[in-house]
Amino acid sequence: MASKVSCLYVLTVVCWASALWYLSITRPTSSYTGHRQVNSISIARKNVSFGNIRTRPINPHSFDFLINEPNKCEKSVPFLVILISTTHKEFDARQAIRETWGDENNFKGIKIATLFLLGKNADPVLNQMVEQESQIFHDIIVEDFIDSYHNLTLKTLMGMRWVATYCSKAKYVMKTDSDIFVNMDNLIYKLLKPNTKPRRRYFTGYVINGGPIRDVRSKWYMPRDLYPDSNYPPFCSGTGYIFSADVAELIYKTSLHTRLLHLEDVYVGLCLRKLGIHPFQNSGFNHWKMAYSLCRTTCAVPKQVADGAIAEFRQLSTAEPTLTRT
Secondary structure, three states, X not given: OHHHHHHHHHHHHHHHHHHHHHHHHHOOHHHHHHHHHHHHHHHHHHHHHHHHHHHOOOOOOOOOEEEOOOOOOOOOOOOEEEEEEOOOOOHHHHHHXXXXXXXXXXXXXXXXXXXXXXXXXXXXXXXXXXXHHHHHHOOEEEEEEEOOHHHHHHHHHHHHHHHHHHOOOOOEEEEEEOXXXXXXXXXXXXXXXXXXXXXXXXXXXXXXXXXXXXXXXXOOEOOOOOOOOOOXXXXXXXXXXXXXXXXXXXXXXXXXOOOOOOOHHHHHHHHHHHHOOOOEEOXXXXXXXXXXXXXXXXXXXXHHHHOOOHHHHHHOOOOOOOEEEO
């Protein structure tokens, strides 16, 4: 009896095996279906990984404010926020700006907020001096990254972050450097026009179309492993550019997922390309050095005469150029 049961069991197994073999050779689509299932699983996993990359910042900008002015926009919303990149030793330049074109009280009825951007210095004495200066003028913000040429991008992103966090309702923002003179009359009345509706997703300055310099001796050297493309997206010269305040938050958030470059103006251009914002060329912006002269239609003022430039600045209020390097 046991042998009959064993024979029956073996026969059943053989029949099932034969049936499965037959089905496999008579259904040619089965292997293709299985292949598609494997692919779909693979794609799903890739999507999950990509989602994690997108939500996890590669450039978190995890710096704390060492000096901050969080209440600067509380009493009234500025029409224009001016962000000026500077270094610790440039006290004279900052003071000249405070007394001339950067004076927040130059235009009655138009609120202007001027801020100087700094990182921290390796010299504690210089840090202490800047802190004391801040307590007097309340126009300095500092984050705890090292202040250096290669960290200019971090300095600009700090300014974008500050606007997005503490002054998001401002109409316009200007980023410039401490060796620049700005014709504020032209900037406000001819370009920004306070009586018109504020623009959105707006960005303008001296637009540059160029590519990376591969010469290691150049100040603007860009290694291929950091930026392999042969052309940069259009970008505005870092000497000075203007943008609507909504762009500050857009650029800052985009920077969190954009690999850092040490060339600040190029990096901002990369963020703008990601955002689909095209910078507008403006003939009033000049990024070359120009000598100061009452006979020229310019508003450039060299550092050595900036302290006494207020009267001359008033005389130049009809000049066409808005911004010039001194």
